[in-house]
Amino acid sequence: MGIDERLRASGMRMTVQRRLVLEALQRARHHVTAEDIATRIRARHPQIDPSTVYRNLEALEALGYVTHTHFDDRVTRWHRADAQRHGHLVCRSCGAEQELPIGLLEPLARRLRDDHGFRADLAHSAIVGICK
Amino acid sequence: MGIDERLRASGMRMTVQRRLVLEALQRARHHVTAEDIATRIRARHPQIDPSTVYRNLEALEALGYVTHTHFDDRVTRWHRADAQRHGHLVCRSCGAEQELPIGLLEPLARRLRDDHGFRADLAHSAIVGICK
DNA sequence: TGGCTTATCGCAAACAGCCGCAATAGTGGT
DNA sequence: ACCACTATTGCGGCTGTTTGCGATAAGCCA
Numbered sequence: 001m002g003i004d005e006r007l008r009a010s011g012m013r014m015t016v017q018r019r020l021v022l023e024a025l026q027r028a029r030h031h032v033t034a035e036d037i038a039t040r041i042r043a044r045h046p047q048i049d050p051s052t053v054y055r056n057l058e059a060l061e062a063l064g065y066v067t068h069t070h071f072d073d074r075v076t077r078w079h080r081a082d083a084q085r086h087g088h089l090v091c092r093s094c095g096a097e098q099e100l101p102i103g104l105l106e107p108l109a110r111r112l113r114d115d116h117g118f119r120a121d122l123a124h125s126a127i128v129g130i131c132k
Numbered sequence: 133m134g135i136d137e138r139l140r141a142s143g144m145r146m147t148v149q150r151r152l153v154l155e156a157l158q159r160a161r162h163h164v165t166a167e168d169i170a171t172r173i174r175a176r177h178p179q180i181d182p183s184t185v186y187r188n189l190e191a192l193e194a195l196g197y198v199t200h201t202h203f204d205d206r207v208t209r210w211h212r213a214d215a216q217r218h219g220h221l222v223c224r225s226c227g228a229e230q231e232l233p234i235g236l237l238e239p240l241a242r243r244l245r246d247d248h249g250f251r252a253d254l255a256h257s258a259i260v261g262i263c264k
Numbered sequence: 265t266g267g268c269t270t271a272t273c274g275c276a277a278a279c280a281g282c283c284g285c286a287a288t289a290g291t292g293g294t
Numbered sequence: 295a296c297c298a299c300t301a302t303t304g305c306g307g308c309t310g311t312t313t314g315c316g317a318t319a320a321g322c323c324a
Binding site: 017018048049052055056059 | 302305
Binding site for chain 2: 108
């Protein structure tokens with residue numbers, strides 16, 4: 001089932017704006033900010049409001065098509081959900097970001113699930129610290 | 133060495149505003165938002181600007197006197213650095229927050245240090261997920 | 265005590281992101 | 295092809311937080 005059908009199946013509609021956000025996400029290899037997407041879309045379609053981009057990212061996330069991650073700045077990064085799940089390390093002093101195999105975070109996730117009944121999403125926020 | 137001396141030792145100054153932020157942090161038992169502090173101070177000293185509170189929290193953090201933690205909303209929470217270090221769980225659906233013994237996060241921290249040379253601060257961001 | 269340096273201040277404007285509103289436009293049914 | 299329903303849009307305004315600015319005042323020395 002394609003995106004269009006899945007949207008309609010949950011009572012959503014496929015609009016020009018939505019398709020543009022989707023395309024921007026597809027074209028972007030890695031994490032993109034909402035601003036990035038908005039700017040890129042507005043280059044060709046200046047009438048499209050940034051808030052529309054934000055709302056569409058939210059909507060597509062509810063559908064499980066994209067996810068977002070918080071880094072150490074206050075800017076949210078978005079990417080397709082079908083991409084390889086991974087954690088993030090970000091260095092507080094030099095700002096470098098690196099990805100992390102999700103398996104490394106599994107033991108903690110399991111521990112939180114078993115001992116605290118908490119299903120943690122450890123990829124949701126970057127881990128902050130100091131790299132070498 | 134008291135706060136005043138430590139401030140001056142690193143070229144900082146003790147101002148009325150800074151002392152008020154300090155006092156507010158001392159009075160607050162747990163995590164407080166900058167807004168909380170600003171509002172409380174401004175009740176008696178309306179001329180003090182919120183940005184001054186933010187800058188002072190930053191300054192005191194640089195001195196190692198306070199730290200901040202990111203929860204899932206975009207609001208930063210502050211607390212004295214001498215308080216018991218702990219992790220945070222926050223539920224994405226009901227919003228409940230609970231604290232976590234820091235020891236639980238140690239194995240992951242050790243792993244990141246040993247395998248990736250990354251000194252992680254796992255208390256810096258709350259762990260997001262779904263509680264029972 | 266008075267003067268000098270400069271950290272810090274208050275203010276105003278910018279930032280990413282969010283929300284309510286009335287107008288617009290997908291969509292499913294006829 | 296048209297209609298009715300309502301999800302979605304653009305807009306304006308608001309949030310919490312950060313920044314650049316010129317003015318103020320803390321701290322040091324004479």
